[in-house]
Amino acid sequence: MGKFKNVFIIIILASVIGVGAAFFFSQKTSSSEEKALTAEELVELSIDTDIITTNLASASNFAVVQFNIALDNEKAKEETEKRTSEVRAAIISTIAGFTKEDLVSKDGIAALEEQLTTKLNEMLEKGNVERVLVTEFKVQ
Incomplete structure (x- = not known):
């Protein structure tokens, strides 16, 4: 049961970090696109x-x-x-x-x-x- 709990916590942490990174990079990209004027x-x-x-x-x-x-x-x-x-x-x-x-x-x-x-x-x-x-x- 202890190993399962550790693996579950690692999966949750990796997911949170991945979602946070995706959000950060999507925000950075969209603000760059807004600045570029024709x-x-x-x-x-x-x-x-x-x-x-x-x-x-x-x-x-x-x-x-x-x-x-x-x-x-x-x-x-x-x-x-x-x-x-x-x-x-x-x-x-x-x-x-x-x-x-x-x-x-x-x-x-x-x-x-x-x-x-x-x-x-x-x-x-x-x-x-x-x-x-x-x-x-x-x-x-």
């Missing part, structure tokens, strides 16, 4: 900002920039379109924290895009910003 979907869920001119942190320098903001769903896009003035204010305040040297450095634009993605995600209630890309960039 080019058409990306265009549908993106917003281009106006061209924005703002002063930089370094004296007598300014930047002329434009961004493409990709969102994860249609509700997030609608919310972002309604919050245009808040988006512009977030962009201007973020850029104003950079110097000319910061922006023209190797990682300057990437840092700007990352900061804007984080700041815009904090604003949104109905979705997330997938990425922010600089589509026009001039520093004087």
